[in-house]
Amino acid sequence: NAGVTQTPKFQVLKTGQSMTLQCAQDMNHNSMYWYRQDPGMGLRLIYYSASEGTTDKGEVPNGYNVSRLNKREFSLRLESAAPSQTSVYFCASSEAHGAGREQFFGPGTRLTVL
Amino acid sequence: AQSVTQLDSQVPVFEEAPVELRCNYSSSVSVYLFWYVQYPNQGLQLLLKYLSGSTLVESINGFEAEFNKSQTSFHLRKPSVHISDTAEYFCAVSDTGGFKTIFGAGTRLFVKA
Numbered sequence: 001n002a003g004v005t006q007t008p009k010f011q012v013l014k015t016g017q018s019m020t021l022q023c024a025q026d027m028n029h030n031s032m033y034w035y036r037q038d039p040g041m042g043l044r045l046i047y048y049s050a051s052e053g054t055t056d057k058g059e060v061p062n063g064y065n066v067s068r069l070n071k072r073e074f075s076l077r078l079e080s081a082a083p084s085q086t087s088v089y090f091c092a093s094s095e096a097h098g099a100g101r102e103q104f105f106g107p108g109t110r111l112t113v114l
Numbered sequence: 115a116q117s118v119t120q121l122d123s124q125v126p127v128f129e130e131a132p133v134e135l136r137c138n139y140s141s142s143v144s145v146y147l148f149w150y151v152q153y154p155n156q157g158l159q160l161l162l163k164y165l166s167g168s169t170l171v172e173s174i175n176g177f178e179a180e181f182n183k184s185q186t187s188f189h190l191r192k193p194s195v196h197i198s199d200t201a202e203y204f205c206a207v208s209d210t211g212g213f214k215t216i217f218g219a220g221t222r223l224f225v226k227a
Contacts, residue, residue: 040123041219042118042204042217042218042219043204043217044217045215090158092157092158098213099209099210099212099213099215100146100163100210102148102160102163103158103215105159106157107155107156107157108155108156
């Protein structure tokens with residue numbers, strides 16, 4: 001089992017460019033999440049999908065969109081990248097959405113916006 | 115609203131010394147508590163969690179944490195650290211009736227030879 005995989009691992013964008021970060025999990029989990037990690041701020045939730053067919057905003061959704069393509073895949077799109085979106089992005093999944101559930105994380109995508 | 119405070123951003127320690135990474139939370143309701151570890155260039159992985167029962171929980175690699183409700187703390191300890199414990203450690207909290215998990219800012223543990 002690969003667990004949670006993310007592509008790409010690294011990306012450099014210019015301001016205004018768009019891109020999609022891909023995430024897939026092979027654990028048959030129902031819930032998936034996108035976080036960003038910034039120094040001194042821990043992880044902040046961008047969007048989540050409690051189950052296939054649903055998506056909801058997290059703490060910092062502005063400037064992002066998501067698609068739950070199927071049970072395995074959850075993508076994050078930046079329509080017009082800004083320097084403030086320079087960060088490390090993590091995708092995670094859990095068996096179900098709820099308190100007490102362990103989340104399994106991918107290796108991250110390091111994004112730089114110039 | 116819930117919040118998590120990790121009191122130290124960096125903790126340098128010599129190999130085989132004990133270490134404590136501090137975590138305090140605020141919540142008006144019952145909580146579940148977690149410690150996640152992030153090794154360099156990797157994603158986070160669960161180290162241990164408190165859901166209910168014994169307030170002392172342990173991980174397979176020698177870490178332990180104690181839930182202290184009166185002090186709203188969940189400090190992580192290890193009696194003797196190894197070089198391989200060098201990583202960033204995140205405390206997290208979620209309320210038992212809700213869906214949101216809040217992560218602390220992280221503590222970078224650096225073990226020196």
